Every structure is written in structure tokens, then in C-alpha cells.
Amino acid sequence: MLRRLRQSVRLKLFVLMLATTLVALVVAVAALVVYDSEDYHDRLVTDLTTQADILGRSSVAALAFDDQAAARENLALLKVRPSIREAAIYNDAGVLFAAYAAEGNTEPAVPAKPAFNGSRVQGDDIILFHRIVESGRERGTVYLRARYELTNRLLDYLRILGAVSALSLLAALLISAFLQRGITQPILDVTDVAHSVMKTRDFSRRAHRTTEDEIGYLVDAFNNMLAEIGRRSEALLKADRMKDQFLAMLAHELRNPLAPISNGLHLLEAAGAKPEVAVQARAMMARQVKQLVRLVDDLLDVSRITTGKLTLRTAPVELHSVIDNAVEIAKPVIDTRRHQLDVDYPEAPLHLQGDATRLAQVFSNLLNNAAKYTPPGGAINLTAVVEGDWVEVSVVDNGIGMTPTTVNEIFEMFTQANTAIDREQSGLGVGLALARYLVEAHGGSIEATSAGVDQGSRFVVRLPLAREGQPRPDAPAPVEPAVASGHRVLIVDDNRDFAASLAMILRDMGNEVRVEYDGLEGLSAAEAFQPTIAFLDIGLPGISGYELAKRMRAIGLDEDSILVAVTGWGQKDDKARSTAAGFDYHVVKPLDPAELPTILRAAAEHRARHRT
Amino acid sequence: MKRARIGVSRRVAVSAMRACAGVLLALVFALYAFGIPDARAQAETDRALEQRVKAAFLYRFADFVVWPESAFAKPDSPLVIAVVGADGVAEHLRTLTSGRTVGGRPIEIRRVGASDPVPAAHILFISGSDRTRMREILRSGPRNSLVVTEVDGALDQGSVINFVIAEDRVRFEISLESAEKRGLRLSSRLLAVARSVRGNP
Numbered sequence: 001m002l003r004r005l006r007q008s009v010r011l012k013l014f015v016l017m018l019a020t021t022l023v024a025l026v027v028a029v030a031a032l033v034v035y036d037s038e039d040y041h042d043r044l045v046t047d048l049t050t051q052a053d054i055l056g057r058s059s060v061a062a063l064a065f066d067d068q069a070a071a072r073e074n075l076a077l078l079k080v081r082p083s084i085r086e087a088a089i090y091n092d093a094g095v096l097f098a099a100y101a102a103e104g105n106t107e108p109a110v111p112a113k114p115a116f117n118g119s120r121v122q123g124d125d126i127i128l129f130h131r132i133v134e135s136g137r138e139r140g141t142v143y144l145r146a147r148y149e150l151t152n153r154l155l156d157y158l159r160i161l162g163a164v165s166a167l168s169l170l171a172a173l174l175i176s177a178f179l180q181r182g183i184t185q186p187i188l189d190v191t192d193v194a195h196s197v198m199k200t201r202d203f204s205r206r207a208h209r210t211t212e213d214e215i216g217y218l219v220d221a222f223n224n225m226l227a228e229i230g231r232r233s234e235a236l237l238k239a240d241r242m243k244d245q246f247l248a249m250l251a252h253e254l255r256n257p258l259a260p261i262s263n264g265l266h267l268l269e270a271a272g273a274k275p276e277v278a279v280q281a282r283a284m285m286a287r288q289v290k291q292l293v294r295l296v297d298d299l300l301d302v303s304r305i306t307t308g309k310l311t312l313r314t315a316p317v318e319l320h321s322v323i324d325n326a327v328e329i330a331k332p333v334i335d336t337r338r339h340q341l342d343v344d345y346p347e348a349p350l351h352l353q354g355d356a357t358r359l360a361q362v363f364s365n366l367l368n369n370a371a372k373y374t375p376p377g378g379a380i381n382l383t384a385v386v387e388g389d390w391v392e393v394s395v396v397d398n399g400i401g402m403t404p405t406t407v408n409e410i411f412e413m414f415t416q417a418n419t420a421i422d423r424e425q426s427g428l429g430v431g432l433a434l435a436r437y438l439v440e441a442h443g444g445s446i447e448a449t450s451a452g453v454d455q456g457s458r459f460v461v462r463l464p465l466a467r468e469g470q471p472r473p474d475a476p477a478p479v480e481p482a483v484a485s486g487h488r489v490l491i492v493d494d495n496r497d498f499a500a501s502l503a504m505i506l507r508d509m510g511n512e513v514r515v516e517y518d519g520l521e522g523l524s525a526a527e528a529f530q531p532t533i534a535f536l537d538i539g540l541p542g543i544s545g546y547e548l549a550k551r552m553r554a555i556g557l558d559e560d561s562i563l564v565a566v567t568g569w570g571q572k573d574d575k576a577r578s579t580a581a582g583f584d585y586h587v588v589k590p591l592d593p594a595e596l597p598t599i600l601r602a603a604a605e606h607r608a609r610h611r612t
Numbered sequence: 613m614k615r616a617r618i619g620v621s622r623r624v625a626v627s628a629m630r631a632c633a634g635v636l637l638a639l640v641f642a643l644y645a646f647g648i649p650d651a652r653a654q655a656e657t658d659r660a661l662e663q664r665v666k667a668a669f670l671y672r673f674a675d676f677v678v679w680p681e682s683a684f685a686k687p688d689s690p691l692v693i694a695v696v697g698a699d700g701v702a703e704h705l706r707t708l709t710s711g712r713t714v715g716g717r718p719i720e721i722r723r724v725g726a727s728d729p730v731p732a733a734h735i736l737f738i739s740g741s742d743r744t745r746m747r748e749i750l751r752s753g754p755r756n757s758l759v760v761t762e763v764d765g766a767l768d769q770g771s772v773i774n775f776v777i778a779e780d781r782v783r784f785e786i787s788l789e790s791a792e793k794r795g796l797r798l799s800s801r802l803l804a805v806a807r808s809v810r811g812n813p
Contacts, residue, residue: 060801061801061804064672064805065669065672065784070804
């Protein structure tokens with residue numbers, strides 16, 4: 001019952017009504033009983049007093065002339081009042097003069113003399129002594145004992161309460177049945193729809209609004225929420241589909257360069273005496289590896305954007321060099337597809353505040369995009385014009401163009417035109433999304449337009465120009481003499497191939513290199529070898545890279561020594577951790593060999609500073 | 613203080629009446645049956661008791677009788693109770709009524725000798741069984757008197773209330789006719805305790 005009550009609004013409503021009615025009834029009856037019991041008492045006392053007075057007055061003569069028989073006759077008249085169980089008359093001296101007991105009262109207990117004047121309740125009876133006073137003289141006292149029927153009256157009230165409760169129960173039933181239509185039914189309707197939606201996952205269902213009250217509002221809100229959920233679940237499904245497509249494509253894209261690389265290896269093995277084949281094979285492998293790195297870089301960027309970790313290294317930037325860089329990056333694709341690229345920008349330098357690399361990435365992405373979606377031999381124009389405080393860079397091609405729908409979605413992550421002309425160059429579908437993100441991060445905007453399919457596309461990037469007086473980009477610092485050799489380098493990494501290849505490169509650069517594959521061996525090697533630079537993997541067997549770094553510092557490694565953390569984890573927290581552990585540098589795998597000279601030079605400078 | 617004293621004296625009277633009236637007739641009978649001097653002495657005492665009861669009754673009748681306005685000269689004229697030939701009763705009455713009033717009137721007790729003229733009394737008690745004297749007084753007596761007698765058949769002679777002894781108690785009978793003739797109105801409560809009432813109630 002209680003469970004049902006918790007689960008049914010209808011039952012709650014009914015119980016509520018019943019409870020309210022009952023409480024009202026009980027309160028009313030209680031008030032009535034309190035009032036009535038007082039009233040009953042007062043009326044009874046008045047009545048008995050009157051009775052006693054009449055009895056007394058009619059017995060004055062009997063008392064005066066000592067006529068007990070007459071007094072008894074007077075008292076005998078009380079038999080018409082069965083509630084009076086006994087009565088007596090006392091003379092003026094307080095001596096019992098005449099007594100009376102009602103029929104059935106087998107044990108009359110008439111007091112020998114008046115005990116008090118007035119009335120008192122004694123058990124189930126009320127006792128009254130009333131003085132007879134006439135012509136200013138006390139003539140005697142009348143005594144009455146009557147039933148005090150308060151208990152009976154209370155029982156009567158309880159019976160009435162019971163009957164009325166039963167009636168009100170019925171009334172509550174009827175009223176709740178009536179209210180059902182106005183309150184419960186709309187709620188039940190909504191509940192039904194909710195049930196069916198939960199069961200069938202059909203978010204297109206709607207509850208019917210029947211009332212204008214809060215429930216009506218609830219129904220509207222419910223319907224709106226259903227619509228919202230429907231939209232969201234659709235969006236989720238779409239996102240999920242896109243993610244699946246993306247994964248499939250990612251696998252495909254990552255797999256593509258691997259076959260040529262694998263072939264290249266075979267060629268290298270078989271090349272032997274034919275150096276020209278080896279040269280070709282290496283060139284091909286280098287291209288494919290570059291493509292792989294580009295894909296993974298894109299992926300990393302996507303991951304940074306979605307986790308909000310992408311940060312710009314803002315500095316004064318000159319747009320010409322940015323565009324030149326971008327053209328340089330995109331050049332191979334453009335050339336491969338035999339496109340004609342025209343670049344046109346004002347001669348005066350255009351100064352911006354931004355991240356040069358990222359801005360170059362934006363334009364190279366746009367150029368790549370144009371190259372990919374334009375049939376071979378197409379024309380691509382990159383034009384920069386100044387518009388007030390803004391510079392507008394547009395990339396226009398005469399390629400496959402876009403439908404209006406595609407224009408709307410083109411900047412979404414993982415979105416691609418269905419018909420990529422060169423699947424091999426299709427990429428991950430994140431280039432434009434990245435471009436938009438980066439442009440907006442620079443406080444700019446990007447816009448795509450197309451006259452239609454096969455009508456070409458136009459992408460316009462608007463970026464704010466730096467105000468006059470803002471710092472200009474410094475002239476490129478003169479290249480310092482390379483001090484990338486002569487180091488004692490310790491490499492600790494359980495990835496033997498990586499460790500060996502890194503050791504080879506470093507030896508080639510003219511350094512003394514030692515390699516260890518687990519943490520503890522690395523520690524003892526560090527003690528014996530006293531490296532000036534140590535490349536330490538973080539995920540090591542034995543002890544972790546953090547721990548290793550701490551212990552290496554603890555055993556008194558040369559203070560000038562540089563510790564480089566080499567890890568797959570590149571988030572801020574990881575960097576903070578490695579710094580805390582005593583690392584000087586944090587390098588994210590894969591370690592680009594091109595970065596090595598920088599690190600080595602930095603190490604040399606570091607040592608030099610320390611010595612002075 | 614005054615009330616308390618009255619209460620005590622009344623209580624004495626009533627308890628005496630209650631205690632003795634019951635045995636009165638038996639003792640009188642015994643007195644005549646055996647003629648013992650002690651018994652005669654006892655009878656004397658009983659006679660005194662009877663007189664005391666009758667005195668009390670005479671006084672109390674006043675509460676149940678309404679005299680015509682003309683019976684009193686002034687609003688505060690005394691209520692006169694005359695006792696013919698029963699000094700004992702008169703004596704008791706005097707004791708009983710001293711300091712008391714009836715309806716705001718003082719009470720005056722008058723003893724009337726056997727040959728004295730009958731005064732204008734409101735209550736006139738004719739004691740004894742001398743019917744001739746009684747008839748004489750009844751004929752010539754004051755007009756608005758409540759005449760009380762103690763002789764069988766006195767009601768026929770014009771008496772209003774007549775004492776009788778019934779069941780060893782002093783009771784009385786009433787003639788409404790006589791009361792009416794004398795311009796007196798008797799309370800129905802008085803009629804209710806009378807042994808018998810003659811005439812229309």
C-alpha cells in the first residue's frame with residue numbers, strides 16, 4: 001500500500017483529500033465536544049438546580065409542619081426523571097427529612113446531612129445540594145444525585161464522527177475522481193509518453209497539452225526537452241558516425257605511407273651496389289615519413305584543441321614571411337598536382353601579433369585544401385589586402401567547389417568533401433577545423449564561400465593588424481656556432497630501437513654515447529659515466545624516469561649535467577612533474593633528430609653559464 | 613449571630629417535636645390505662661410537648677396565609693396571634709416568635725382568658741374542648757381571623773384549621789369554606805400537607 005502510495009499521484013491526491021477532511025472533522029468534533037461538554041455541564045447544573053428549587057419550594061410546607069409523607073410524595077414525582085438516581089430533603093437543622101431512590105437504584109447512598117452547597121461531579125454522577133430559602137429564612141436543603149452522562153455523549157460523538165467520516169470518504173472518492181480529469185490525467189498522460197519514450201527511444205513523441213496551468217507548462221517544457229534530447233541524440237549519433245569514419249580513415253591514412261616505407265626498406269636491403277636505387281628509396285621513405293608525421297601532428301593538434309590545451313606562442317610577426325613559409329610547406333602538393341599558384345600581397349610589411357608557426361599552418365592548410373580539391377592543373381590565388389586595421393587573406397581556387405550544405409559544415413572537425421580527388425592526399429579532415437580554431441584564437445575570423453559545385457571555392461581569413469608602436473619582429477639572430485659535439489651522452493630507454501637509433505645519430509654528431517635499457521642500470525651507468533647530458537625515458541622498467549632523475553641528482557651527478565625527459569606524454573602536468581623531478585628539458589616523442597642540435601647547444605650554453 | 617441563635621432554638625423545637633410526637637399518644641393511652649403516678653407525670657410532659665408543637669404550627673401557619681389588606685391598619689402593623697385558654701401554648705409562642713417577623717411584620721402574642729373578650733387577632737387559637745365557648749367565639753370573633761381549634765367537628769362550627777392527632781402526630785384539617793368566609797387565602801402548599809381539606813380546593 002505504502003509502495004503504491006509512493007508511486008501513484010492519484011492515490012496521493014485521494015489520501016491528501018481524505019486526510020484533510022478527517023483532520024477537519026476531528027478538529028471540528030473535538031471543538032464541539034469541548035464546547036458541548038461544558039455546555040452540557042452548565043445545562044445539567046441549571047436544570048438540576050431548578051428541579052431542586054421546585055422540589056424545595058413545594059416541600060416548604062411539609063418541612064414546616066413536619067410532614068415527611070408529603071415530602072416523600074414530592075420526591076416520588078422524580079420518577080419521571082430516571083436520570084435522577086436519588087434525592088433527599090433535609091430540614092433547616094440539616095437533618096435528613098425525606099429520601100428517594102430511583103427504580104433500580106438498589107444501593108442509595110443518601111448523605112446523612114448536606115455536605116456542601118452547589119454541585120460536584122463524582123464518578124459517573126453529579127451531586128447537587130440546594131438550600132431552600134423562602135421569605136429570607138432557610139427552610140431546608142434539597143439533595144439530588146443524577147447520572148452525569150458525559151461519557152455516553154462522547155461515545156455518541158464518536159459514532160457520529162465515524163458515520164461522517166465514512167460519508168466524507170465517499171465524498172473524497174467522488175471529488176478525487178472528478179479532480180482526476182483536471183490534475184492527475186494530464187500528469188498520467190505525460191508519464192505515459194515518458195514511459196513510451198524510454199522504451200522505444202522515439203524522441204519525436206509529444207505529450208498532449210490539455211490544461212493552461214502549471215501542468216500545461218510542464219507538458220510544454222517536457223515536449224521542449226524531448227525535442228532538445230532528440231536533437232542532441234541525433235547530433236551525438238552523427239558525431240559518433242563521424243568518429244567511426246574518422247577512425248576508419250585514420251587507420252587508412254596511417255597505413256598508406258607504411259607500404260612505401262616497407263618497400264623502401266626492401267629496396268635498401270637489396271640495393272647493395274646500386275646507389276641510385278638507394279637514393280630514390282630514401283627520398284621516397286623520407287616523403288612518406290613526413291606524411292606520417294604530418295598526420296600525427298594533426299592528430300595531436302586535434303587532441304590539444306578538444307582538451308583546450310593548444311596554446312599560442314604569441315610574438316610580433318610579419319605576414320610576408322608567414323605566407324612564404326606557408327607556401328613553402330604547401331608547395332610539394334601544389335607542384336605534384338601541377339597547379340598554378342599566384343601569391344599577391346602589398347609590398348609594405350604587415351605586422352601582426354601572433355604565433356608565426358600556427359599562422360603559417362593556417363595558410364598552408366588552406367593552400368593544401370585548395371590543391372587537394374582542385375583537379376590537376378588548376379589555378380590557386382593567395383591574395384592579401386589591408387582593410388583598415390585588418391588584413392584580409394583570401395585563398396581562391398577553381399576546383400570542385402561546395403554545395404551550400406557543405407559550406408555550412410566545412411569547418412567542423414572530421415568533415416570532408418565526399419569526393420576527394422586524390423584519396424592518397426585526403427588527410428584527416430581536420431585541416432580547416434584547425435585553421436578556424438587558430439584564426440579565432442588570433443582574434444580573427446575565417447569564411448568559406450562557393451558559387452556551387454565545380455565553381456571553385458574561396459576562403460577568406462581576416463586577422464587584426466598590430467597597432468603602430470607595437471614591437472616589430474627582431475631581425476633573425478645570427479646563428480651561433482654549433483656546439484653540438486663533444487658531450488658525454490647517456491640514453492636510458494627500454495625501447496631498444498629508439499635508443500639505438502638516437503645513439504647512432506648522436507655519435508655521428510661527434511658525441512660519446514652510452515645506452516642503458518632500465519632504470520637501475522641507468523643509475524649505475526650515470527655514476528660511472530658521469531654524463532653531461534642524459535636522455536631518460538619516463539615509462540621505464542625498474543624505476544620510473546622521474547625517480548631515476550631524482551636519484552641521479554642525489555648521487556652527485558655533475559651539477560652542470562642536463563637531464564632530458566623523453567616521453568609520450570606532453571601535457572602541462574607531465575612537464576611540471578618532470579621539472580619537479582629535476583629534468584631540464586621535456587621532449588615529447590617522437591624526438592625529431594632535427595631538434596637534437598638545439599638541445600645539445602642549449603646544454604653547452606647551460607654548462608658555459610654555470611662555469612662562469 | 614442572630615440567625616445562629618434562631619437556628620439553635622428552632623432546632624431544639626423541631627427535634628423535640630420529632631422525638632416526642634411519635635410516642636405522645638401511646639404515653640397518653642398508657643397513662644389512662646394504668647393510672648400510675650409516674651405515667652401521669654409523664655403525660656404532663658407529653659402535654660407540654662404537644663403544646664409546643666402546636667405553638668410552632670400556629671406560628672408557621674402565618675407563612676401560608678394571605679390576609680386581606682384591611683386586616684392590617686398599617687404596612688408595619690404587627691401580626692397578632694391570640695391564644696384562648698392555653699397559657700402553655702401562648703408561652704411557647706412567645707419564646708418562639710421573639711425577635712421574629714412574618715412578611716416584615718412583628719409578631720404580637722396575646723393571651724386571652726376564659727371570660728375575656730376576644731381581640732382582633734389575625735390568628736386565633738381556641739384551645740380546649742369547650743364547644744359552647746368555641747361556638748360563641750366563632751360567632752362573635754373578629755372577621756378576618758384564622759381560627760384554629762383542636763376539637764373534632766370544629767370545622768363544621770366555622771373553624772378554619774383544626775388540629776387532630778393522627779398516627780401519634782399533630783396534624784390538621786382545613787375548611788376552605790370557612791377560610792373563604794373570613795376573607796383568607798390559604799396556600800396550596802398548606803393544603804397539600806393538611807390531613808383533609810373541606811370545600812373546593
